[in-house]
Amino acid sequence: MLEISKKLEDVLNRALVKIFPKEDRSNKTSSILSGTKLLPASKPEFGDFQINCALPLAKEIKQPPRQIAQQIANHLQKDNDYLQICNAPIVAGPGFINISINSKTLISEIYVRLNDERLGIPLKEFSTVKKEEKNNNRVIIDFSSPNIAKEMHVGHLRSTIIGDSLARVLEFCGYEVLRINHVGDWGTQFGMLITHLKEVIPEALYTKDVVEISDLVNFYRQAKKRFDEDPVFQNKSRSEVVNLQTGHQDSLIAWQLLCNQSRKEFQKIYDRLDIKLTERGESFYNNLLVDVINDLKNKDLLINDQGAQCVFLDGFVGKDGKPQPIIIQKSDGGFNYATTDLAAIKYRLAPPPNGDGAVRLIYVTDAGQASHFFGVFQIAKLAKWIPIDCQVEHVPFGLVQGDDGKKLKTRSGETIRLVELLDEAIQRAKTDLIDRLKTESRSENESFINKVSTTVGIAAIKYADLSQNRISNYQFSFNKMLSLQGNTAPYLLYALVRIAGISRKGGDLNVESQNILFNEPQEWNLIRKLLQLDSVIAEVEKELLPNRLCGYLFELSQIFNRFYDQIPVLKANEPSRTSRLALCSITAETLKLGMNLLGIPTLERM
RNA sequence: GGGGCUGUAGCUCAGUUGGAUAGAGCGACGGUUUCCUAAACCGUAGGUCGUGGGUUCAAGUCCCGCCAGCCCCGCCA
Known part of the structure; x- marks a missing residue:
């Protein structure tokens, strides 16, 4: 209904200009009117849209709010565009204007969706002004990001599932999405892993594919245990880190071996979850880290504090009340995660070929990292790595x-x-x-x-x-998520199964009739809910909250189940039978699309 | 000490730029099936929106104070 609401907003603005000529408006009046919008009705019984501006205007122009509302309503009724789309506006309560779409318009919207794969949802338009130098529809979503040589655990669940769903939504909207798996494939822990590997399975370094480290978690534990207990092992591990960073051949082979093994394990999970990711781990940024330091140094952002290269930001205060640094380079010359994250931001926003040229960066990580990202984003801003028309956002989630x-x-x-x-x-x-x-x-x-x-x-x-x-x-509760009642996957899947059942029993869901007709309130409720899909998707795209889509699909399923329960489809006479089949068809397509955007497969029978 | 997030029905949670009588689901209680999968549908009960102020015609929503829980805060990511 986004199109309709846009048209109605134009109508509304025309009316408001006529009633309140721009030159006569006080500052307050014009600020109220410029913020005036057509809002979705707060309750179904109020129709489809409501206009609330009469209430705040009342005091300013010293007229009763209902009188103002009536005046606006009168103007709307004189507008031909309005009359084509809507029923007569109703002034209600203290001064609300309720608007409902007329049945002719609703039915024509149903026709539009019947044979449209995208269910009437347009692709987002992107300006092509700077097309050569930038991919102005390119978004990077950084999610999942497990650590090499460790197993994926619950902690990765949310990032992986939420990130994938956001990627699907943005892809559907028309963005080019890079799904980046920022795996932990670099750093000091590889010292002990490589040392352990060289000692336990030395032949792995010289013969290809000879070894399967079947239980990487155990392997990691063993290495960690030795590291904690054996000082000789510790020393070897430390020098192994240096070997790796300076590119020693067998250290790199060992590192590759560990990464490959992990990759295989991760892939099994991603396959089961049907999630696609492009791996680009921390090691990718390794040779970009020095540039980060140099660039920050040139911009006078770095301060040497106790041997470490730091950035001090306003508002970052430590336990003792002193300003607190963000360390970019450790006192031993090593880099840490802030450095890598900065290099990643810089690279992802920089134009090709030296970067991804993305316009929006999305980080799906737990809420505990909020202050880290806040700091890193601040630094990137100060370093001018974030172009004005680009967005960088942390999408946090709870435990x-x-x-x-x-x-x-x-x-x-x-x-x-x-x-x-x-x-x-x-x-x-x-x-x-x-x-x-x-x-x-x-x-x-x-x-x-x-x-x-x-x-x-x-x-x-x-x-x-x-x-x-x-x-x-x-x-997290298995009982609740698997429950057949309530806002759960099985409930939604069941609604689809019911529609598939109708189809199996002889209902042709491929409706081409031009003679569609509705009489029952359950039908109109379903139609109205179906037409909300586009605005829900637009909202998820903007707010990055997949639960809004879930809520919508649940409501749709509820309304469909009510319809299914109370309104016969197959046994109805024509044209009701075909009309109702059309609703079933669009409901099924809407649920399938919605579930697909959530990354959830559907069933015909269950 | 500083910062962040959270606090809504017995439980789990929605609540979109401030709008009409605060909504679901579960659980509880009661009802519905010769009919497209009853894995459903209909109804009843259940609330001082943590708390105290403030702004506003209007506050769960915005501002300030307080309380409670969780999380983060120098060389781990």
Whole structure:
């Protein structure tokens, strides 16, 4: 309904100019009127849109608000564009104007969506002014980012799922999205890993693919244990770090081996989750770090503090009340994560071929890193690496908590592996399904059961995460996410299954009739909800909050279920039968598109 | 000490630039099936929006104070 609301806004502005000529407006009046917009109705019974400006105007121009509202309403009614789209405006309450779209317009909107893959949602338009020098629709989303030689755990869950969904939404809108996996593939921990590898599996360095480090986590633990306990090992590890950084052949081979092994493990998870990422780890920025230091130095931003190269920012104060530095280069000459992040910002925004030339950078990491990113963004701004028309934003999310409200851990207090989480969700979905088949005396083959439980399990995990406002902490519960009632993946999937059922029983969802007609309130409710899709997607694109899309899909499913329950489709007479099939068809397409944007697969039967 | 996030029904959470009687779901209680998958639908009960001020015609929403919980704060990422 974005198009319609745009048209109506023009109509509204024309009316306001006529009633309140610009030259007669006081400052306050003009500020009220310039902020005046057509708002979506706060409740369905108020229609589709509302206009509220009569209330703030009342005091300023000393007229009763209802009188002002009536005046605006009268002007709207005289406007031909308005009359084509809407029913007569209604002045309500203390001075609200309620507007509802007429059925002719609603039906023509339904026709538009019937045979449109994008369901009437236009691609975003990008200015092409500087096309040669910049990819002005290129966005980088930095998400997932596990560490090499460690296993993915719950901590990576939210970043991965939320980042993927945001990427899908922006891609659908027309952005060119670079999905960057900023893996931890560099740094001091590789010293001990390489040293350990050389000692335990030395042949790995000289023969290709001879070794599978099947349990990297254990391998990491062993290395860490030796590092903590054995001073000789410690020294070897430290010099190994230097070897690696100076590019010694066998150190690099060992490093590659570890990275490849990890990559394989990560990929298994990404495949199961159907998530695509381009790996570009910390090591990528290694040879750009010196430039970061030099550039900051040239811009007089660096201060030597106790041997470390630091940037001091306003508002950063330490425990003792003294200004607190952000360390860019350690006193031993080494770099840290602020340095890498700065190099990444610089590279991602710089024009090709020496950069990505992106216009929007999005970092999907936990909220704990908020102040780190705030500081790093500040520095990048001071260094003038962020062009005016570019946006750099941190998209934070809260902790994953268990039922007890504490950070999610296993019973023995260990971090939960992501694989186990997925397996358990699928297993539970399977148990539920088998129980259900029994009570319904249905029989299904093994492959059906596996497919459904896998889809439902993964969908449940993703949806549970996405459906919550990402900023607050999120309470993880298998029971809730797999529940067949409420705002859950299974509930949404079921709505789609019902539509597929109608199709199987002879309902042709490929509606081409030009004779569509609606009479029932349940039909109109469904239509109105269907037409909100475009504004919901626009909102997610702007606010980067996938839970808004989830909320919408849930409401749509509820309204559809009500419709399904109360309004016969297949048994209805024409033209109602075809008209209702059209609604089923668009509902199905809307749910599929929405779920797809969340990264969740759907089912025909379950 | 400084900074950030959170606080809404018994529980888990929505709540879009400030708008009409604060919304869902779960749980509780009651009802609906010769009919497209009842994994659904309908109804009832349930609230001092942490707290105290302020701004406004209008505050869950904006501003200030306070309380509680979680997180971050020099050479880890």
